[in-house]
Amino acid sequence: MPHDGPHHHHDHAPDDPSFASRSAIGARALRELLEEAGVLAPGEVARQVERMDTITPALGAQVVARAWVDPAFKARLLADGSAAVREFGVEMGATPLHVVENTDTIHNMIVCTLCSCYPKPLLGIPPDWYKSFEYRSRAVREPRVVLAEFGVRLSDSMAVRVHDSTADLRYLVLPRRPAGTDGWDEARLAEIVSRDCMIGTALPNA
Amino acid sequence: MSETDRGHHDIGGDPAGPVPRAEHALAPWEKEVDAIRYVLGQKGLMSADKLRLGIEQMPAEDYRRLSYYERWLASIAWTMEKDGVIPPGSFAARVAELEAKR
Known part of the structure; x- marks a missing residue:
């Protein structure tokens, strides 16, 4: 990262919505843990979001x-x-x-x-x-x-x-x-x- | 069963003010939480009943304070830890890790 300061580790895009709020971080944390547990496949949640958007x-x-x-x-x-x-x-x-x-x-x-x-x-x-x-x-x-x-x-x-x-x-x-x-x-x-x-x-x- | 024995979710018939009509477009994280519940439901890991149980067992203050999908998030995380799908304490720990990266 070009300007990795002592307080911020910008290893995500600045406009990444999964860091937009504490709740967004919570959703990301849960998805990561479930993917690591092998319960959710990568992309599975995104596909369901897309499907729900069509309804x-x-x-x-x-x-x-x-x-x-x-x-x-x-x-x-x-x-x-x-x-x-x-x-x-x-x-x-x-x-x-x-x-x-x-x-x-x-x-x-x-x-x-x-x-x-x-x-x-x-x-x-x-x-x-x-x-x-x-x-x-x-x-x-x-x-x-x-x-x-x-x-x-x-x-x-x-x-x-x-x-x-x-x-x-x-x-x-x-x-x-x-x-x-x-x-x-x-x-x-x-x-x-x-x-x-x-x-x-x-x-x-x- | 007296009135006071009702759960904090059991509000049908209670007095309340005007219905707030403002609608907000769902944030990406709200759609994600909705989708996580759905996919877990399809896999038999998180029924609507379990979602409600988690929401109904949270402290009444949280129930009133949290937004709709914040309640869902808390319930799913609690249930996944309780059912051993993810390690105990892992949700709070991961949230703290990610918060530190903001």
């Missing part, structure tokens, strides 16, 4: 759009979510997917009060607010108030069902197809299905 809520939106245009698919999705999303190449693994359908009388929303369980193979990594103590605490106690904070105001006659996810079961909300979307193809429909629509904290708008 976005757009994938879930495609599933919802298909359910809106294809009644047979919708029936399969509601009967066995894990099997139905496999048609999109999505593998839920050990945690089955249960899809809950919004109707003109029932609104569904998802939470994980104990931690952060979420249909990651379909929607990617959950947003910060989903993992927040506030959402986890309040979603099951005062869902209408929480929904109003998110801009979703429901009539008193609309029942609200809150689904508490677990390590063994993941939920996805199938939103209602909005009026004014007759004749739209799947791609166009998928564009109006946001991540939050599939958590139940937003409604799709045409």
